[in-house]
Amino acid sequence: MMSTKRLIGQTPKVGIRPTIDGRLQGVRESLEEQTIKMAHSAKALIESTLRHPDGSPVECVIAERCIGGVAEAAAAAEQFAREGVGVSLTVTPAWCYGSETIDMDPLLPKAIWGFNGTERPGAVYLAAALAGHNQKGLPAFGIYGRDVQDAGDTEIPEDVREKILTFVKAGLAVATMRGKSYLSMGSVSMGIAGSIVDADFFEEYLGMRCEFVDMSEFARRIDEGIFDPGELKLAQNWIRENCKEGKDYNPDGVRKSAEEKRADWDFVAKMALIGRDLMVGNPKLKELGYGEEALGHNAIAAGFQGQRHWTDHFPNGDFMEAILCSSFDWNGIRQPYILATENDSLNGISMLFGHLLTGGAQVFSDVRTYWSPEAVKRVTGFDLTGDAENGFIHLINSGASALDGTGQQSVDGKPAMKPWFEISEKEAQKCVENTTWGPAVLEYFRGGGFSSTFDTRGGMPVTLSRVNIVKGLGPVLQIAEGHTVELPEEVHRTLTERTNPTWPTTWFVPRLTGEGNFRDVYGVMAGWGANHGAFCYGHIGSGLIALAAMLRIPVNMHNVPEEKIFRPSAWSAFGMDREGADYRACKAYGPVYK
Numbered sequence: 328m329m330s331t332k333r334l335i336g337q338t339p340k341v342g343i344r345p346t347i348d349g350r351l352q353g354v355r356e357s358l359e360e361q362t363i364k365m366a367h368s369a370k371a372l373i374e375s376t377l378r379h380p381d382g383s384p385v386e387c388v389i390a391e392r393c394i395g396g397v398a399e400a401a402a403a404a405e406q407f408a409r410e411g412v413g414v415s416l417t418v419t420p421a422w423c424y425g426s427e428t429i430d431m432d433p434l435l436p437k438a439i440w441g442f443n444g445t446e447r448p449g450a451v452y453l454a455a456a457l458a459g460h461n462q463k464g465l466p467a468f469g470i471y472g473r474d475v476q477d478a479g480d481t482e483i484p485e486d487v488r489e490k491i492l493t494f495v496k497a498g499l500a501v502a503t504m505r506g507k508s509y510l511s512m513g514s515v516s517m518g519i520a521g522s523i524v525d526a527d528f529f530e531e532y533l534g535m536r537c538e539f540v541d542m543s544e545f546a547r548r549i550d551e552g553i554f555d556p557g558e559l560k561l562a563q564n565w566i567r568e569n570c571k572e573g574k575d576y577n578p579d580g581v582r583k584s585a586e587e588k589r590a591d592w593d594f595v596a597k598m599a600l601i602g603r604d605l606m607v608g609n610p611k612l613k614e615l616g617y618g619e620e621a622l623g624h625n626a627i628a629a630g631f632q633g634q635r636h637w638t639d640h641f642p643n644g645d646f647m648e649a650i651l652c653s654s655f656d657w658n659g660i661r662q663p664y665i666l667a668t669e670n671d672s673l674n675g676i677s678m679l680f681g682h683l684l685t686g687g688a689q690v691f692s693d694v695r696t697y698w699s700p701e702a703v704k705r706v707t708g709f710d711l712t713g714d715a716e717n718g719f720i721h722l723i724n725s726g727a728s729a730l731d732g733t734g735q736q737s738v739d740g741k742p743a744m745k746p747w748f749e750i751s752e753k754e755a756q757k758c759v760e761n762t763t764w765g766p767a768v769l770e771y772f773r774g775g776g777f778s779s780t781f782d783t784r785g786g787m788p789v790t791l792s793r794v795n796i797v798k799g800l801g802p803v804l805q806i807a808e809g810h811t812v813e814l815p816e817e818v819h820r821t822l823t824e825r826t827n828p829t830w831p832t833t834w835f836v837p838r839l840t841g842e843g844n845f846r847d848v849y850g851v852m853a854g855w856g857a858n859h860g861a862f863c864y865g866h867i868g869s870g871l872i873a874l875a876a877m878l879r880i881p882v883n884m885h886n887v888p889e890e891k892i893f894r895p896s897a898w899s900a901f902g903m904d905r906e907g908a909d910y911r912a913c914k915a916y917g918p919v920y921k
Contacts, residue, residue: 332383334507334625334627335625336507336625338379338381338386338411338503339413339414339499339502339503340410340411341373341385341386341413341416341495342387342403342410342412342415343366343387343388343389343418344394344403344418344430345362345365345390345419346394346418346419346456347393347394348395348447349395349427355395358447361421362393362420363389363393365418365442366390366418368481368482369483372488372492373385373387373492378686378748380503380662380682380686382662382686382748388406390402390403390406391406395423396427397427399428400430400431404430404432407435412435413435413499413502413503413505414436414495414498414499414501414502415430415435415438415498416437416440416491416495417437417456419440419442419449420442420444420447420478421442421448421449422448423452425452426456429459429465430467431463431465433465433919434534435498435502436494436497436498436501437465437468438470438494439456439467440453440470440491441454441470442476443471443472444475444476445475446478447478453469453471457896457897460897461900464916466897466912466916467896467897468494468873468893468894468896469895470491472486473486490893493869493870494893496684496870497870497873497874500683500684501534501874501877503627504533504679505534506534507535507536507625507626507627507628508535508624508626509524509535509536509627509676510537510605510606510624511524511537511538511540511629511632511670512540512544512629512631512632513630513631513637513670514541514632516634516635516669517634517635517669519669519670519671519859520796521671521674521795522632522670522671524630524670525672528796528802530920531918531920531921532802532879532918532919532920534919538626540605540624542632542636545598545601545637546641548620553612553615553617553620554600554612555609555612557611558600559596559597559600562596562599562600562656562657563593566596566657570762570764570777571763571764572588572765573763573764573780573829574763574765574829575766576765577769581769583775588766588775591642591777592777595642595644595647595776596646598642599646602644602666603651603664605624605629606623606626606629606666607625607664608620608623608624609623627665628666628675628678628679629665629667630666630667630669630670630671631647631648631666631669632669633668633669633670634772638771638772638773638774639773639774640773642767642772642775642777643767643776643777644668644776645668645767645776645778646777646779647666648666649729649730651663652664652666652678652728653731654688654750655730655755662686662748663687663689663747665678665679665682665689667691668859671691671859673793673795673796673802673857674691674793674794674860677689677792677793677794677804677860677861678691680874682863684863684867685863685864685865686747687731687744687745687863688731688744688747688863690722690729690744690833690861690862690863691728691861692724692791692860692861692862693722693723693858693859694720694722694855694857694858694859694860695720695721695722695723696720696826696852697718697719697721697851697853698718698822699718702718703718706822706825707817707821709814709815709818714785714812715814715834717836717848718847718848718849719812719834719835719848720836720837720852721832721834721835722834722860723827723831723833724830724859728830730759730762731744732781732831733758733762733781733783733784734783734785734811735757735761735784736758742784742787743787743864744789744863761781762781763779763781764778764780765780765828765830767829768827768829778827778829778830779830779831780828780829780830780831781832782813783831783832785810785811785812785834786810786813787811788808788809788810788864789809789835789862789865790808790809790865790868791837791860792805792806792807792860792861793856793859794880795856801918802880803856803882803883804880804882805854805883805884806871806872806882806885806887807837807838807884807885807886808838808887809835809838810835810836811833811834811835811836813834814834819832836848840886844884854884856883856884868885868891869891872887872893873893876894876895876909876912878918878919879913879916879917879919881906881909881910882909883906892905894912898912
């Protein structure tokens with residue numbers, strides 16, 4: 328597996344703040360051991376469970392001494408700054424001095440775990456400290472176990488484990504994005520609003536910067552040979568051995584010749600190398616005399632405009648997008664890149680959120696069509712049953728559909744899309760083998776190219792999400808947890824032949840709640856805020872909700888069970904209607920970096 332640090336900036340650590348009653352001569356001394364054990368229990372849980380998206384283990388830093396007052400709080404803050412802490416978790420089994428001991432750094436996502444025990448009032452400190460956070464405008468997540476534990480119990484209950492891990496994963500996502508770039512390759516694609524890159528959104532809400540290059544940079548680098556020729560040869564050999572061409576749907580008199588298609592393959596291989604190099608740089612280019620190009624743009628995510636200014640003349644970016652977004656290529660298994668089709672930066676950020684929370688590849692899709700049971704019956708004669716009995720949504724797109732989306736990996740014998748660092752060579756190869764590359768339909772893409780074509784296996788739990796920006800409101804997030812489904816081959820073929828059959832297809836069924844947009848499948852499709860969405864493996868809605876709250880992005884549509892929703896303590900003060908309170912809290916606090 329290829330695991331290298333490709334972005335500039337420290338990998339954020341988790342800072343654990345063991346907080347204690349500061350009264351010496353009996354009280355503090357009696358609590359030191361229990362408090363430190365609690366901190367080490369949290370550290371062991373986090374470090375044994377979580378990895379960063381680059382595959383490296385998450386590291387925790389415990390404050391050098393327990394925090395009993397403001398001097399020790401300041402010392403911990405200085406230590407955390409020195410050691411690259413990006414997330415703050417305070418733990419205590421007892422009463423401590425609330426506003427004297429809390430973490431006051433406005434940029435660190437923060438939570439407090441107050442031990443639920445009767446010997447000492449950890450819950451009382453939790454309530455007092457959260458009140459201090461709220462009064463000072465520093466939102467913090469409160470973690471409190473449902474069941475009373477004995478003072479000497481070092482086990483972390485399951486409900487506490489879940490909240491700690493949800494908080495830490497979301498907090499690390501916030502810290503990882505900070506200071507990185509979104510790279511816009513080109514400009515606006517076909518009037519798609521998400522590709523009108525909003526630099527204010529990136530800077531104020533995510534702490535990122537926007538970088539912009541014209542697509543002519545690809546042409547320049549291709550013409551002048553600004554790429555690693557050795558890697559290009561490796562990529563070309565891998566493509567010849569692994570990338571099977573699919574059916575050419577172009578009329579006989581229009582199709583490209585075999586020789587022209589070979590030239591297109593060489594061209595799109597170069598595009599893939601150049602797109603990656605633009606994002607993260609490549610030291611090989613310096614050896615070739617291109618020191619400036621070797622640096623890249625420190626881009627944690629990017630988008631390629633493509634249509635139409637590029638694709639009316641050159642081969643499209645579909646191969647580049649699909650292969651970079653996958654967890655493997657000619658170099659073997661490696662961390663996926665986040666590269667959005669049509670430079671839809673808002674869908675690119677949705678992909679980034681999913682990747683930072685899971686470490687897995689993301690699939691960029693058009694949210695194309697709602698198929699009702701009645702429509703399927705009329706067109707195919709087939710009666711939908713099982714998970715698909717209420718209809719489904721057709722997710723399909725020409726571009727950044729990672730090959731992981733085939734579902735050819737497995738967890739417990741079932742189809743899956745795994746974190747890249749858990750994928751086997753055999754699983755990666757199965758994904759490649761179950762993908763064909765359809766020659767571009769030339770009425771869409773006059774310059775040619777190839778699109779990944781696959782059918783996603785059914786039975787995968789997935790989460791579809793999308794960030795939208797609304798004038799006068801700002802960014803909002805949509806979430807739909809659900810499952811993929813498979814259709815009989817004849818039914819599948821009949822439905823896909825009605826649109827562009829060279830593109831990858833996922834049949835998606837959202838989990839219904841009987842209320843609001845999730846009353847039925849039609850309501851999900853009708854309520855979706857844009858033409859695109861991004862999906863990843865697993866039901867990660869609770870993590871997305873926690874992440875959105877940290878970034879002050881309200882959630883306008885979701886089907887996450889109420890008991891899984893985890894937001895900062897202050898949100899409960901903004902009204903009894905939970906989702907309306909989310910809007911009011913996000914408005915009151917505003918963007919973190921503004």
